[in-house]
Amino acid sequence: MATFSSIGDSTDPGFGVYVHWPFCAAKCPYCDFNSHVRHQPVDQPRFVSAFLTEMAEARRLSGPRTVTSIFMGGGTPSLMDPATVEAVLNGIAKFWHVPDGIEITMEANPSSVEATRFHGYRAAGVNRVSLGVQALNDRDLKFLGRLHNVEDALKAIGLARDIFPRMSFDLIYARPNQTVEAWEQELKQAVSYAVDHLSLYQLTIEEGTPFYGLHKAGKLVVPDGEQSAVLYEATQDITAGIGMPAYEVSNHAAPGAESRHNLTYWRYGDYAGIGPGAHGRLTMGSSKIATATERKPEEWLRLVEEQGHGMIDQEILGLDEQADELLLMGLRLKEGIDLVRWQSLSGREPDPDREQFLIEHGFIERLGNSRLRCTPAGMLILDAVVADLAC
Ligand SMILES: C[S@@+](CC[C@H](N)C(=O)[O-])C[C@H]1O[C@@H](n2cnc3c(N)ncnc32)[C@H](O)[C@@H]1O
Numbered sequence: 001m002a003t004f005s006s007i008g009d010s011t012d013p014g015f016g017v018y019v020h021w022p023f024c025a026a027k028c029p030y031c032d033f034n035s036h037v038r039h040q041p042v043d044q045p046r047f048v049s050a051f052l053t054e055m056a057e058a059r060r061l062s063g064p065r066t067v068t069s070i071f072m073g074g075g076t077p078s079l080m081d082p083a084t085v086e087a088v089l090n091g092i093a094k095f096w097h098v099p100d101g102i103e104i105t106m107e108a109n110p111s112s113v114e115a116t117r118f119h120g121y122r123a124a125g126v127n128r129v130s131l132g133v134q135a136l137n138d139r140d141l142k143f144l145g146r147l148h149n150v151e152d153a154l155k156a157i158g159l160a161r162d163i164f165p166r167m168s169f170d171l172i173y174a175r176p177n178q179t180v181e182a183w184e185q186e187l188k189q190a191v192s193y194a195v196d197h198l199s200l201y202q203l204t205i206e207e208g209t210p211f212y213g214l215h216k217a218g219k220l221v222v223p224d225g226e227q228s229a230v231l232y233e234a235t236q237d238i239t240a241g242i243g244m245p246a247y248e249v250s251n252h253a254a255p256g257a258e259s260r261h262n263l264t265y266w267r268y269g270d271y272a273g274i275g276p277g278a279h280g281r282l283t284m285g286s287s288k289i290a291t292a293t294e295r296k297p298e299e300w301l302r303l304v305e306e307q308g309h310g311m312i313d314q315e316i317l318g319l320d321e322q323a324d325e326l327l328l329m330g331l332r333l334k335e336g337i338d339l340v341r342w343q344s345l346s347g348r349e350p351d352p353d354r355e356q357f358l359i360e361h362g363f364i365e366r367l368g369n370s371r372l373r374c375t376p377a378g379m380l381i382l383d384a385v386v387a388d389l390a391c
């Protein structure tokens with residue numbers, strides 16, 4: 001298990017490297033991540049070479065840094081050959097200082113998992129796996145368009161537990177017709193398979209997805225706000241009850257087992273975003289730049305090969321924008337935000353009337369003089385709380 005020192009603290013948000021693998025074996029009907037299905041084999045060495053080219057540009061922007069975590073996300077990174085993963089990790093170490101033992105996570109789908117590949121990823125340096133289990137009943141897995149069944153999921157969980165020092169898995173709840181009793185039962189089963197970290201997401205109907213069309217046509221009904229709140233609260237109670245409370249809106253861990261990489265995002269640290277559709281935040285002097293790359297994989301490859309990177313946007317964020325982003329990310333965390341840091345960016349105190357109103361209604365609270373956080377009730381209306389404090 002990770003120690004507290006290895007996950008840093010909010011005054012040291014760290015520097016993460018994110019690498020995006022943009023391909024999946026099939027597109028899930030709820031998903032709006034940058035993931036694409038290709039019926040021809042993907043030229044993995046060509047992607048490796050492009051990743052390394054883009055890393056050189058990110059290194060030019062970031063300057064020398066010590067990496068505190070690496071995350072290979074997707075898409076389905078477990079469609080990468082172990083040799084591809086190894087080459088990507090070796091590439092990162094060419095551009096930045098990568099201390100031994102830092103968290104190196106890879107997302108994996110239960111359907112694309114075999115023991116030999118897992119051993120290969122482990123040998124390449126991956127020490128944490130995040131599995132997209134999504135549901136623990138076959139009917140809902142089918143409804144979610146997944147290629148795996150419960151048996152595959154349990155096999156993948158078992159392998160991940162045996163092979164990697166750390167593992168987590170994702171579930172999606174607030175599915176159509178899901179009762180709180182059914183979810184409680186499924187979650188209790190899930191926690192019995194978990195090691196020390198779980199990501200539990202409420203189903204979001206994303207614009208442009210097949211689920212969005214069905215939802216608009218009234219053919220897919222998800223739990224309403226009140227029912228979602230009941231499901232959310234049951235989730236908090238069960239995970240807290242087994243010592244894996246939420247440390248972020250959707251993420252639950254035993255103390256010390258939090259995802260170091262995701263903490264860097266939420267604590268508004270820096271990260272290099274490599275690959276199609278990846279985002280980055282890099283501090284340069286007193287500025288922070290936001291980078292975004294081309295989303296379409298083949299177009300991204302073309303850009304990288306022609307101009308040395310696939311970045312289509314590099315925006316210098318003003319102090320106000322940085323303060324807003326810090327608030328937006330930091331209030332997702334149970335530890336909340338460091339007010340001194342927020343004030344040094346925004347140049348002001350939180351509006352006293354708004355703050356008082358939110359405190360009196362039980363949505364936020366102060367932790368000593370220097371931290372502000374959402375209460376569990378505030379987490380349920382997080383967007384409104386952020387909007388209130390930001391303006
Ligand atoms: C980028 S996906 C990658 C994981 C991997 N490709 C998989 O699906 O197994 C990360 C996670 O986001 C969650 N997710 C994606 N779309 C979602 C949605 N519309 N609503 C809720 N959760 C979603 C799923 O739990 C998924 O495992």
Ligand code: SF4
Pocket residue numbers: 023024026027028031032033035074075076109132
């Ligand atoms: S949920 Fe995962 S497997 Fe499904 S399309 Fe999205 S990224 Fe691919």
